[in-house]
Amino acid sequence: MSEIDEIFRPRSVAVVGVSDKVNRLGNLLLYSFVDMGFEGKLYPINPKEETVMGFKSYPSVRDVEGPVDLVVVSVHPERVPEIIDDCVAKGVKAVVIFSSGFREKGEEGRKREMELVERARAGGVRIIGPNCMGLYSPSSKISFFPGMPKERGVSAFLSQSGSLTNIVGLFSNLRGIRFSKMISVGNASDLDVNDFLEYLGSDPETRLIVCYIEGVEDGRRFLKLAKEISKRKPILIWKAGETEGGARGVSSHTGSLSGSREIWGAVIKQAGLIKIENFMELAGFVTVFQNPYLPGGNRVVVMSGPGGPAVSTADACEKAGLRLAMLSEESKRKLAEIVPEFGTSTSNPVDLSLSSSFDVKMYPKATEICGLDENVDMIVEFMPVLSKEIIEGLMNAQKKVRKPIAIISSVEYAMVETSVSKLFGVTGGMKLIETIMKMYESGISVHSSEQEAAKALVALLNYRKYLEKAE
Amino acid sequence: MSEIDEIFRPRSVAVVGVSDKVNRLGNLLLYSFVDMGFEGKLYPINPKEETVMGFKSYPSVRDVEGPVDLVVVSVHPERVPEIIDDCVAKGVKAVVIFSSGFREKGEEGRKREMELVERARAGGVRIIGPNCMGLYSPSSKISFFPGMPKERGVSAFLSQSGSLTNIVGLFSNLRGIRFSKMISVGNASDLDVNDFLEYLGSDPETRLIVCYIEGVEDGRRFLKLAKEISKRKPILIWKAGETEGGARGVSSHTGSLSGSREIWGAVIKQAGLIKIENFMELAGFVTVFQNPYLPGGNRVVVMSGPGGPAVSTADACEKAGLRLAMLSEESKRKLAEIVPEFGTSTSNPVDLSLSSSFDVKMYPKATEICGLDENVDMIVEFMPVLSKEIIEGLMNAQKKVRKPIAIISSVEYAMVETSVSKLFGVTGGMKLIETIMKMYESGISVHSSEQEAAKALVALLNYRKYLEKAE
Numbered sequence: 001m002s003e004i005d006e007i008f009r010p011r012s013v014a015v016v017g018v019s020d021k022v023n024r025l026g027n028l029l030l031y032s033f034v035d036m037g038f039e040g041k042l043y044p045i046n047p048k049e050e051t052v053m054g055f056k057s058y059p060s061v062r063d064v065e066g067p068v069d070l071v072v073v074s075v076h077p078e079r080v081p082e083i084i085d086d087c088v089a090k091g092v093k094a095v096v097i098f099s100s101g102f103r104e105k106g107e108e109g110r111k112r113e114m115e116l117v118e119r120a121r122a123g124g125v126r127i128i129g130p131n132c133m134g135l136y137s138p139s140s141k142i143s144f145f146p147g148m149p150k151e152r153g154v155s156a157f158l159s160q161s162g163s164l165t166n167i168v169g170l171f172s173n174l175r176g177i178r179f180s181k182m183i184s185v186g187n188a189s190d191l192d193v194n195d196f197l198e199y200l201g202s203d204p205e206t207r208l209i210v211c212y213i214e215g216v217e218d219g220r221r222f223l224k225l226a227k228e229i230s231k232r233k234p235i236l237i238w239k240a241g242e243t244e245g246g247a248r249g250v251s252s253h254t255g256s257l258s259g260s261r262e263i264w265g266a267v268i269k270q271a272g273l274i275k276i277e278n279f280m281e282l283a284g285f286v287t288v289f290q291n292p293y294l295p296g297g298n299r300v301v302v303m304s305g306p307g308g309p310a311v312s313t314a315d316a317c318e319k320a321g322l323r324l325a326m327l328s329e330e331s332k333r334k335l336a337e338i339v340p341e342f343g344t345s346t347s348n349p350v351d352l353s354l355s356s357s358f359d360v361k362m363y364p365k366a367t368e369i370c371g372l373d374e375n376v377d378m379i380v381e382f383m384p385v386l387s388k389e390i391i392e393g394l395m396n397a398q399k400k401v402r403k404p405i406a407i408i409s410s411v412e413y414a415m416v417e418t419s420v421s422k423l424f425g426v427t428g429g430m431k432l433i434e435t436i437m438k439m440y441e442s443g444i445s446v447h448s449s450e451q452e453a454a455k456a457l458v459a460l461l462n463y464r465k466y467l468e469k470a471e
Numbered sequence: 472m473s474e475i476d477e478i479f480r481p482r483s484v485a486v487v488g489v490s491d492k493v494n495r496l497g498n499l500l501l502y503s504f505v506d507m508g509f510e511g512k513l514y515p516i517n518p519k520e521e522t523v524m525g526f527k528s529y530p531s532v533r534d535v536e537g538p539v540d541l542v543v544v545s546v547h548p549e550r551v552p553e554i555i556d557d558c559v560a561k562g563v564k565a566v567v568i569f570s571s572g573f574r575e576k577g578e579e580g581r582k583r584e585m586e587l588v589e590r591a592r593a594g595g596v597r598i599i600g601p602n603c604m605g606l607y608s609p610s611s612k613i614s615f616f617p618g619m620p621k622e623r624g625v626s627a628f629l630s631q632s633g634s635l636t637n638i639v640g641l642f643s644n645l646r647g648i649r650f651s652k653m654i655s656v657g658n659a660s661d662l663d664v665n666d667f668l669e670y671l672g673s674d675p676e677t678r679l680i681v682c683y684i685e686g687v688e689d690g691r692r693f694l695k696l697a698k699e700i701s702k703r704k705p706i707l708i709w710k711a712g713e714t715e716g717g718a719r720g721v722s723s724h725t726g727s728l729s730g731s732r733e734i735w736g737a738v739i740k741q742a743g744l745i746k747i748e749n750f751m752e753l754a755g756f757v758t759v760f761q762n763p764y765l766p767g768g769n770r771v772v773v774m775s776g777p778g779g780p781a782v783s784t785a786d787a788c789e790k791a792g793l794r795l796a797m798l799s800e801e802s803k804r805k806l807a808e809i810v811p812e813f814g815t816s817t818s819n820p821v822d823l824s825l826s827s828s829f830d831v832k833m834y835p836k837a838t839e840i841c842g843l844d845e846n847v848d849m850i851v852e853f854m855p856v857l858s859k860e861i862i863e864g865l866m867n868a869q870k871k872v873r874k875p876i877a878i879i880s881s882v883e884y885a886m887v888e889t890s891v892s893k894l895f896g897v898t899g900g901m902k903l904i905e906t907i908m909k910m911y912e913s914g915i916s917v918h919s920s921e922q923e924a925a926k927a928l929v930a931l932l933n934y935r936k937y938l939e940k941a942e
Binding site for chain 1: 548571572576632635637645683714715716717719723725748749750752776778780783786787788789795812813814816819820824825855881884886919921
């Protein structure tokens with residue numbers, strides 16, 4: 001799929017539907033390239049203005065002097081066909097059509113969309129969209145929204161929803177999750193979910209693929225691709241439109257057919273896909289599947305400073321299908337050496353007591369003890385205060401443990417600097433992000449609730465089983 | 472229960488187990504009163520030191536000149552009985568025993584705890600704990616942890632877990648949720664969950680009760696109380712220890728018997744209790760049950776700027792048992808007047824498009840239109856950017872709508888000021904908290920995911936049905 005790879009690395013981009021006089025959504029798209037530090041040429045297209053955002057403006061794509069690799073279009077849908085003609089005439093490789101008003105608007109819109117695709121294909125131009133945000137790639141410095149991170153992650157996001165793609169990009173960054181590539185395909189009239197999935201499957205920048213899908217046209221190809229790729233890279237799938245109301249939303253959103261819940265259930269199972277249902281799960285699951293270690297079995301140690309969450313996390317794990325590990329007598333003895341005599345428990349669930357909020361070494365030490373116990377396959381830790389000091393200790397423990405370690409904590413809270421973070425003398429705020437990203441790479445995941453952590457770990461275990469069967 | 476009310480309003484407090492020379496957990500407890508601005512007398516007890524934290528220190532509780540209403544004890548468990556004797560001799564009303572090492576430590580500990588209770592009861596002293604944090608009440612300026620909010624909320628938290636109580640208090644504050652009272656009862660050897668539940672049931676400061684429960688001794692009394700109180704005040708219950716692993720945790724944590732899942736299921740149903748399972752749900756459900764409006768039925772409007780979450784929220788609502796409302800033709804016509812022509816949907820789920828992130832009036836206007844439609848019982852809105860401007864618009868809409876409005880957004884993200892919040896020109900940061908609290912009071916709740924919002928609204932609808940039956 002070197003064609004898509006070329007589309008991801010444009011040397012020049014024209015944006016149609018921008019103005020210096022009126023505030024248009026196209027301006028946001030143009031500014032996104034500027035904000036990202038795009039190093040190629042940028043050409044605003046507006047026949048009535050001399051310059052836009054300080055760049056020389058051109059009457060049409062045809063009038064640009066040099067070659068134009070990528071065009072982004074944000075104009076009234078009725079004007080899109082003439083822009084496509086311009087692109088064909090200019091020899092443009094691909095067009096991102098931000099404009100909506102096509103298939104999602106009923107039969108007439110669908111016809112308009114099909115004509116557009118025919119016109120583009122005949123002229124050798126590929127379409128992304130319409131009704132989409134387009135492409136984001138830190139390595140080639142292209143983006144569809146301002147404020148997106150400039151640093152590359154190891155996961156890709158492939159989505160039929162546009163704004164969701166911005167939201168996932170912007171909000172994930174606050175949780176220390178970044179992306180190799182993000183693709184919003186919208187109505188997917190030409191290049192579709194399958195094309196991009198195939199591309200991401202062999203993209204060396206991408207270790208993990210997350211898809212938000214409303215419906216795919218060629219389900220057979222999707223299944224074949226997904227089956228093949230998920231042997232090498234985990235694929236998380238957020239399938240929307242599973243209910244009557246949801247399916248109605250899908251039809252007016254991207255004009256897709258959402259397909260029956262039963263069929264998708266079978267596809268997900270056969271292809272070893274990992275199902276997620278909301279942004280919280282997306283964030284938590286990505287960190288668990290970035291982790292380099294697969295669990296040997298379902299025996300979990302639950303560890304917590306506060307005793308209540310030790311109990312509720314134990315409940316969540318067992319309800320999800322994990323089993324509380326029986327710690328060896330030696331492990332218990334070692335734990336007893338590092339925790340206070342009272343208000344603690346050295347059997348699983350392990351209760352470290354309030355003291356663990358003040359002694360930043362207690363969690364890491366207990367992690368090492370439990371993680372090295374041969375009766376243990378993975379560890380879940382409830383941790384109210386997520387600080388640089390504790391994270392660094394845990395990363396050292398993880399090097400020895402080499403089993404999945406999942407933390408229930410709030411990265412968002414850690415980002416808010418309060419009197420409480422000062423009280424504990426811990427490092428909080430945005431400075432934490434780099435440390436948290438290193439932690440994910442080391443094998444430690446972060447989750448928003450005990451239920452989400454347990455669900456993610458069970459999914460990881462199931463994925464290991466899928467890989468074994470698939471071999 | 473004027474006895475408990477008196478315990479909540481001490482005029483003088485002594486703290487045993489503090490030192491100026493060594494950093495002890497008791498210091499944290501003493502400092503909590505200082506930090507809260509406690510206006511009564513504070514007496515540190517330490518026979519070897521002259522002053523602690525600037526307060527004159529006393530050799531024992533007996534040696535304090537004036538009366539002592541409340542004593543907080545944080546010493547080795549073997550030393551607790553003599554402190555109780557001092558309290559009896561001094562005529563102290565109540566003792567919070569922070570110390571652990573009692574019933575949760577097996578048979579011997581249980582005996583030690585029973586002896587303690589006998590000794591205290593014979594001397595007319597009430598015990599809170601052992602193995603607990605104690606009491607928090609903004610109106611009498613008492614607290615068990617530094618950094619707790621000084622302002623009073625309308626919900627009470629009653630918990631068998633200690634540290635969980637701090638965590639809920641501190642973290643809820645960052646989501647704009649505050650408490651009338653917080654009670655950590657620990658092993659509940661004397662004053663127990665039932666006593667405090669009865670008290671909170673008639674406490675005029677408390678409109679809503681949240682319980683974290685591991686097990687209660689007198690289940691019959693609990694059921695009777697809960698049934699009676701939940702007719703007047705919603706009771707949310709976080710029941711831990713429902714699995715084998717969880718129950719093992721309960722036994723080493725507070726030495727309770729967690730009781731069978733079946734029995735608790737029946738209690739919860741009979742008493743109209745509202746079940747929650749983690750902190751995210753606690754926060755979201757509190758805001759939905761603080762809301763003054765009960766839904767008339769299960770017909771929901773889903774509204775979103777990003778189209779993907781419109782679909783996934785519709786799915787979540789229908790899976791939880793709500794039904795997507797059919798908007799009237801008039802409502803659709805009015806919506807069409809305020810949303811862009813393309814990339815939007817005026818039928819339910821309502822898609823406001825990316826423009827709604829820039830036009831802060833769009834969500835409020837759409838809320839008013841849908842909320843006044845007689846086919847609609849409640850509204851769920853997915854809202855990436857939670858700003859002062861949008862909140863104020865929504866509160867105005869809510870005044871006319873008078874139906875539950877639930878928002879899926881992240882208050883935590885809104886607190887983190889980033890380049891993105893600047894881009895949208897919206898007010899973020901800690902200044903938002905006061906606005907968010909007003910929003911809750913107006914009838915608007917906030918949720919961490921579409922599933923949690925849908926679950927909370929279904930619980931609210933079930934509570935309305937419970938109230939009707941109970942009449």
